[in-house]
Amino acid sequence: MEIHGGNIYKEAKYLGLSVDEILDFSANINPLGIPESIKRNISLNINNLVNYPDPNCTELKNDISNYLNIDEESIIIGNGASEIIYLFLRILNPKKVLIPVPSFSEYTNITKQLGIDIEYFNLNESDEFKLDINSLIKNISEDTEAILICNPNNPTSTLLSREEIEALIEYAGKKNIYVIIDEAFIELTMGSNNNSIVGYMNKYSNLFIIRAFTKIFAIPGLRLGYGIGERQAVKKMWDKKLPWSVNNFACSIGNVFLEEKEYLDRTCEWLIKEKEWIYEHLSKINDLKVFVPKTNFVLIKLLNPNVNSRILKEKMLKRNILIRDASNFVSLDERFIRIAVKDRDSNIRLVKALQEIGG
Amino acid sequence: MEIHGGNIYKEAKYLGLSVDEILDFSANINPLGIPESIKRNISLNINNLVNYPDPNCTELKNDISNYLNIDEESIIIGNGASEIIYLFLRILNPKKVLIPVPSFSEYTNITKQLGIDIEYFNLNESDEFKLDINSLIKNISEDTEAILICNPNNPTSTLLSREEIEALIEYAGKKNIYVIIDEAFIELTMGSNNNSIVGYMNKYSNLFIIRAFTKIFAIPGLRLGYGIGERQAVKKMWDKKLPWSVNNFACSIGNVFLEEKEYLDRTCEWLIKEKEWIYEHLSKINDLKVFVPKTNFVLIKLLNPNVNSRILKEKMLKRNILIRDASNFVSLDERFIRIAVKDRDSNIRLVKALQEIGG
Secondary structure: OOOOOOOHHHHHHHHOOOHHHOEEOOOOOOOOOOOHHHHHHHHHHHHHHHOOOOOOOHHHHHHHHHHHOOOHHHEEEEOHHHHHHHHHHHHHOOOEEEEEEOOOHHHHHHHHHOOOEEEEEEOOHHHOOOOOHHHHHHOOOOOEEEEEEEOOOOOOOOOOOHHHHHHHHHHHHHOOOEEEEEOOOHHHOOOHHHHOOHHHHHHOOOEEEEEEOOOOOOOOOOOOEEEEOOHHHHHHHHHHOOOOOOOHHHHOOOOHHHHOHHHHHHHHHHHHHHHHHHHHHHHOOOOEEEOOOOOOEEEEEEOOOOOOHHHHHHHHHOOOEEOEEHHHOOOOOOOEEEEEOOOHHHHHHHHHHHHHHOO | OOOOOOOHHHHHHHHOOOHHHOEEOOOOOOOOOOOHHHHHHHHHHHHHHHOOOOOOOHHHHHHHHHHHOOOHHHEEEEOHHHHHHHHHHHHHOOOEEEEEEOOOHHHHHHHHHOOOEEEEEEOOHHHOOOOOHHHHHHOOOOOEEEEEEEOOOOOOOOOOOHHHHHHHHHHHHHOOOEEEEEOOOHHHOOOHHHHOOHHHHHHOOOEEEEEEOOOOOOOOOOOOEEEEOOHHHHHHHHHHOOOOOOOHHHHOOOOHHHHOHHHHHHHHHHHHHHHHHHHHHHHOOOOEEEOOOOOOEEEEEEOOOOOOHHHHHHHHHOOOEEOEEHHHOOOOOOOEEEEEOOOHHHHHHHHHHHHHHOO
8 A cells, every 4th residue: 555654764764864864744643752661572572573463363353452441342452553554444334424624544545445425524724633523424416335534633733522413423323324432542632531522422323433552652663553333343453353463472562551551641741742842843934824723733834935845855864854845735735744743852853953954 | 363273372271371481383484493583683673663563574675576586566475375376376366266275264264255156176185185186177267367385285295396386386387376485494395495385476477475574483473474476476466465464673684695595504404304304293192193294394194083183182181292183174174183293302292292192
């Protein structure tokens, strides 16, 4: 499948640098780095690679069940959020999926790959790209059988309230439409799981939630995501899943929720401080329109007609800084870039470079 | 998907033991354990989990290309051999797949899951389960579009020569039938890659080969397999693949071929000695019919009518030894078990236990 995101390996090769030498603002990962308990678990489990992974991810399911207070039978584990989306769309096999855009490019890739029709609903820049549920509802066509929403949304960094999502689920339920909410970044919003719709799972049978360890614990390289849904749908997904797609290391890190409360607190503190800091400082740069971020990345519009996302990315790369050219998100163009919120030192470097280059 | 193999986690839980306390003869893994270079690579790469895996597995493809002297464009990398089989069957989408049985249960699972018809060709116990290519050819039906063969075959431990396979590929080519050869155990045969059909890749466009790191390097928990085929088919597989299904650690271990020549030599020495030793000693046990093994596992028939595979497995488990009840392989029954060839100490324990229990 084609990758639309930043491929740091390609960029590093292009620059003749090692991956470590690039300051990566293109991937939206918790800058606190990998929690110690995960590193320790991996070190201790290397010799256990001689065993096949537990195909049922028994322990991990139990850990997630305790973390979110949900039934184990409602949990499916997968190789990143991607496998979860893929499996769910495979078992649901909807005629058409409605996707508000811009949003995570993998939704389109996976849906197309499965031969499922897509309808896009354009978010308005004039509304700061915030999804208006009533407008969305008005635009649901007859053959729509699923709606796929990223919350908080990538790349717009907007957040829907639980009330807004509930209104949509209730309406959709009457029309036999599934609502899929991708909460990959939910723990990186102010309020974390309080913004999640997970607590409403038992109330709605047309709700499916996607989650991941990727962003919050900074481990995109390990491949671990999960889904939460109605038991029968989840069972079908387990039946369709390749049995060992989740590796042994990923299976073994579920204790991170219990052991890393302090890490999660520090994440919260960092987010409060740095999200505001970077928004404030980016907003002061001429020719940049900065959208208010609700999670750990910021969508930016380039107002200077002589600069576009490709040119700016090239210029930043010369300073060993990788930003996300957001032009290939459906409904965006070469006026848009996305940057991650990182640690203060890195954020200072980014802001300084953008000031000097001039948005 | 349902697992037909040994699930050591379930068995350990059932016995109230940790996984380490069970002597596992059910998984056919190189008993020399994980090569040091792989362990080192993992330890050194833990911090690199903050990056997404390279979706193209660039380095690994290069390492495999050098190892087997084949074009990079002919190589697809996947999450174990399972993902390779799945992807290949998905892009080929044959009307019907012909599978000689007994064979690896995942072939049936994956083929069924994709809604593809299966036709089985029964291997004869009277031929020691050796596949007779001429008989197979006579049994190819009109709508067969692919033949899936495990070589060496699991669970029979039989091996086809390259000449036999070539004869099949040539015949199949004329009928527009694809021949898929799963060589997951090829490096665990006497002669290793000299038994492989990889060198014939350029000669036939209807040949697809499945390989894995799993067995030879004892890393089923890491998830790494690959496929070798005609470039256009391989390209289609890359297009259909979820972009990050191969984790960072798996992507980084390709240097094992260069760095572990001594490990591969030791593997060869172990195999020569232990395969013969275990065959000889098992053959002496009353009421066991032992089939000559060509790779690192042995198929055994229980001749005592009062013992079946389930009973024997239970009895062995009481001695903390896990064997593979082979009754759920298509075309086998409760008369059959399979055991791995392990290190001498373990093999002695197995033989002793079987002697005492009495096949």
